Amino acid sequence: MESGSVRSIGSADRREAALGELAGRFGARFSRAQALREQHGHTMSRQANQPPDAVVFAESTEDVVAVVRTSAAAGLPVIPFGTGTSLEGHVNAPFGGVSLDLSRMDRLVAVHADDLDCVVGPGITRKALNLQLRDTGLFFPIDPGADASLGGMAATRASGTNAVRYGTMKDNVLALEVVLASGEVIRTGSRARKSSTGYDLTRLFVGAEGTLGVITELTLKLYGIPEEIAGGVCPFASVEDACRAVILTIQSGIPVARIELLDALQVKAVNAYSKLDLAETPTLFVEFHGSKAGVAEQAENFGAIAAEFGGGPFAWATKPEERSRLWQARHDVYWATLALRPGARVSATDVCVPISALAACVGETVRDMVSAKIVAPLVGHVGDGNFHMQVLTDPGDRDENARADAFIERLARRAIAMGGTASGEHGVGQAKLKYLEAEHGAALGVMRQIKRALDPDGIMNPGKLPG
Known part of the structure; x- marks a missing residue:
C-alpha cells in the first residue's frame, strides 16, 4: 500500500456514523460547510486543495480524545490544524476525515x-x-x-x-x-x-x-529580553560574497542573533511591497542581542568581515521602530513576492546545507534558476545554512510548472548530495515525501516501524511522512 496511506480505512457507512456522532457531541463546533472544509485543506503552495469531510473545533484535551477515539473506531483520518500556515501540504486531507482545529486551545x-x-x-x-x-x-x-x-x-x-x-x-x-x-x-x-x-x-x-x-x-x-538589540542591513555585489561573509562570521564565533540573505530580486520585491528604499543588490539583514558594549563590538566585527568580501556600508540601528519595520518587511517576503507577478502562485521551498557548503549551494542554485528560466527570489536564514526559493509560476502554464517542479527537485537533491537536507524548516508534508529515501536511507524503514507501532491503522494525518 502507498506510503502514508490509511491502512484500515472504514466503510462509508461507518465513517458517516462517526461523523454523525461527532456532530451530536460537538454541536456548533462541528461543521461540514464546504468553504470551511476547503479553508482547512488550505495549502500555501501548488499542492491541490484536499478538504476534509468535516471540521471539529476542540477546546480541551478531552475534546481531542473524543475525536480521536470516535475516528479511530471508524477508520476515519484525523488531521491536526493550527493556523494553516504550513507550506508543504501538511493540512490537506487526501483520504478525507476530520480536520481537528486546535486554535481555541490557546491558553x-x-x-x-x-x-x-x-x-x-x-x-x-x-x-x-x-x-x-x-x-x-x-x-x-x-x-x-x-x-x-x-x-x-x-x-x-x-x-x-x-x-x-x-x-x-x-x-x-x-x-x-x-x-x-x-x-x-x-x-x-x-x-x-x-x-x-x-x-x-x-x-x-x-x-x-x-x-x-x-x-x-x-x-x-x-x-x-536582551538589554540591547541592534539590527541593520549590509549590501553585497553577489549572493556568493554575502554567503562567504556569513560563513566567516559564524566561524569567527560572533554571536549573531539573526542573519538573513535576500537576493536582488527579493530586495526589489520588498522595496515595492513594504515601501523601503534599499539598494537592489544582494543584502544581509543582521541583528545582534546582548549588552550595549557587546552589541556594539559584534556589529563592528561583522562590519569588518563584510568589508573583506566587498560588502557595505553596514548601516545598523538600535531604535525598536526601525528594526521592527525592517524585520516586518523580511517576514512579508511571501506577499511581496506574489506582488511581483499578479495572478501567479508561489511555491516557497527550502533546503539546508552545512554552513561550509552554503556559498556553493546558493551559487549553483542561482545558476540553475537562470538556466531553467524560472523566476524565484531567494531569501534565507543563512546563519545556519538554510535558504528558501520563492518560485513564481502561472497556474495555467504547464511548461513553466514542469520546469519549476524539476528545478525544486534538483535543489532538494543538490542539498542532500552536499550533506544537507531537503527541508531545513518547512517539513515534509506531501510535497517532499519523494526525497525521504535519498536523505534517510535505511532509517526510513525505522520511521515506518515507529509509525505502525503508534498508529497501526494509519489514521493520524495520513499521506504525510512515512506510512
Whole structure:
C-alpha cells in the first residue's frame, strides 16, 4: 500500500456514523460547510486543495480524545490544524476525515519565570504568547515569520530568523502532552533542563507533523529580553560574497542573533511591497542581542568581515521602530513576492546545507534558476545554512510548472548530495515525501516501524511522512 496511506480505512457507512456522532457531541463546533472544509485543506503552495469531510473545533484535551477515539473506531483520518500556515501540504486531507482545529486551545497555562519556562496550549500563536509574556521580561524566540500556532510549530519542527542563536523548536520544547491514535494521553519529558532516563519521546513528536499523535500541551523554554538589540542591513555585489561573509562570521564565533540573505530580486520585491528604499543588490539583514558594549563590538566585527568580501556600508540601528519595520518587511517576503507577478502562485521551498557548503549551494542554485528560466527570489536564514526559493509560476502554464517542479527537485537533491537536507524548516508534508529515501536511507524503514507501532491503522494525518 502507498506510503502514508490509511491502512484500515472504514466503510462509508461507518465513517458517516462517526461523523454523525461527532456532530451530536460537538454541536456548533462541528461543521461540514464546504468553504470551511476547503479553508482547512488550505495549502500555501501548488499542492491541490484536499478538504476534509468535516471540521471539529476542540477546546480541551478531552475534546481531542473524543475525536480521536470516535475516528479511530471508524477508520476515519484525523488531521491536526493550527493556523494553516504550513507550506508543504501538511493540512490537506487526501483520504478525507476530520480536520481537528486546535486554535481555541490557546491558553498560556503557566509561567515559571524563575525557571525560564512556560506551559501553553497548542493553539496559542507565537505573537500572542510573547504579548502575554511582555511584563515578565521574558520572551519565546522561535520566529518562523508567520504568526503560527505553537503546536503547529512543534509538529513541523519550525525554526526561523532567530534559529542561528536560539536553535529550533526541537531545542526549545521541554515536554509535551500528546493524544495517541488509541486515544491514550501521554506526557513526554519534564520541566527539568536535562534527563538521562528513557527514550527522548519529546523530540520524537517534535517534527512528526501530526502523524504519530496530537499535541495538546507544550512546555517551552523562555529567554530574558536582551538589554540591547541592534539590527541593520549590509549590501553585497553577489549572493556568493554575502554567503562567504556569513560563513566567516559564524566561524569567527560572533554571536549573531539573526542573519538573513535576500537576493536582488527579493530586495526589489520588498522595496515595492513594504515601501523601503534599499539598494537592489544582494543584502544581509543582521541583528545582534546582548549588552550595549557587546552589541556594539559584534556589529563592528561583522562590519569588518563584510568589508573583506566587498560588502557595505553596514548601516545598523538600535531604535525598536526601525528594526521592527525592517524585520516586518523580511517576514512579508511571501506577499511581496506574489506582488511581483499578479495572478501567479508561489511555491516557497527550502533546503539546508552545512554552513561550509552554503556559498556553493546558493551559487549553483542561482545558476540553475537562470538556466531553467524560472523566476524565484531567494531569501534565507543563512546563519545556519538554510535558504528558501520563492518560485513564481502561472497556474495555467504547464511548461513553466514542469520546469519549476524539476528545478525544486534538483535543489532538494543538490542539498542532500552536499550533506544537507531537503527541508531545513518547512517539513515534509506531501510535497517532499519523494526525497525521504535519498536523505534517510535505511532509517526510513525505522520511521515506518515507529509509525505502525503508534498508529497501526494509519489514521493520524495520513499521506504525510512515512506510512
